[in-house]
Amino acid sequence: MLAKGMIARFGIRPIPIAVTYEVTWLCNLACGYCDRHTPMRNEMTYEQIFTALEELIGLGMGRIHLDGGDPLTHTDIDEIVDWLVKQNMVVSMNTNGILVPKKIDTIRKLSLVKISLDGPKGNHDSMRGAGSFDKAIAGAEAAQDAGVKVEFTCTVGTHNAHSIEAVTEIAENLGTSVVFQPALNSLFNNTDRDGSAWQPDVQTIRGAFARIEQLKRRSKAVGNGWSSLIHFRKFPEETKPPCAAGSVLATMDPEGVLFQCGQVNRSDRSNSVVKLGVAAAFKNLPREGCGQCWCARLVEGNYSWGMRIDRMLPPLRSPVKS
Secondary structure: OHHHHHHHHOOOOOOOOEEEEEOOOOOOOOOOOOOOOOOOOOOOOHHHHHHHHHHHHHHOOOEEEEEOOOHHHOOOHHHHHHHHHHOOOEEEEEEOOOOOOOOHHHHOOOOEEEEEOOOOHHHHHHHHOOOHHHHHHHHHHHHHHOOOOEEEEEEEOOOOHHHHHHHHHHHHHOOOEEEEEEOOOOOOOOOOOOOOOOOOOHHHHHHHHHHHHHHHOOOOOEOOOHHHHHHHOOOOOOEOOOOOEOOOEEEEOOOOEEEOOOOOOOOOOOOEHHHHOHHHHHHOOOOOOOOEOOOHHHHHHHHHHOOOHHHHOOOOOOOOOO
């Protein structure tokens, strides 16, 4: 995989080494800040899914992250994961945790389970619905008992910016980590969705991330790398990191439309692997970055791609107060 990465890094040939596949937009929750909890109209059929995955592997895919909606709600998720693992793919998944205990035989085949956690019970349930916190924790514990690494993802918004320390303590008590990232008006760039109900003002969000930096210096439970935390100091100002989108990264939505990055606007539906084939769709992808990169693990991967060692080391100075 390293050799493939070097081939792409030096511009010899793009290779979709790490792909995010949004298996379905169906979700058993409807979180306020999320705009992916209703199935798309023409989600791929069983045959189309496996054709696309086989073609991605043929182009060099080695890692795949299953996203949603919640991928565990998909009818064929057990078979999808089983097949991918048998092809020697490294498979990880995003989930809200609710179906993890029920799907534990599939979960135990994954390299990583990322479970959304918005805070202590009151904060979490206020955004995701009554009872969802207990189910998320039960899902995390079930995955850990099955020997699978668990990582929480916390989207920092008005509902939980004051609870950063409590979220970190929950992760500490479970022997895992939590990755923080700022709430956006939409999961997709350049949309006019109103996010005022969950987006904090600039001073609040920067203050929250300043506290996260302090927590990271004394707790292994803060899973963010320094590159994302330093990057988030500028949020929401446009800040352009190095970008691997379209070179080694790609995102395929449930209808089989291929994008260079999961955060880009989805209005252009023309680059379909179902109509064009994966090779042609991947060749079509733009390979230029943007200044709206706010997903923590994506940010960190991009700084690694750009070999920005300076961003990966702990900063000597604390953030300047706004």
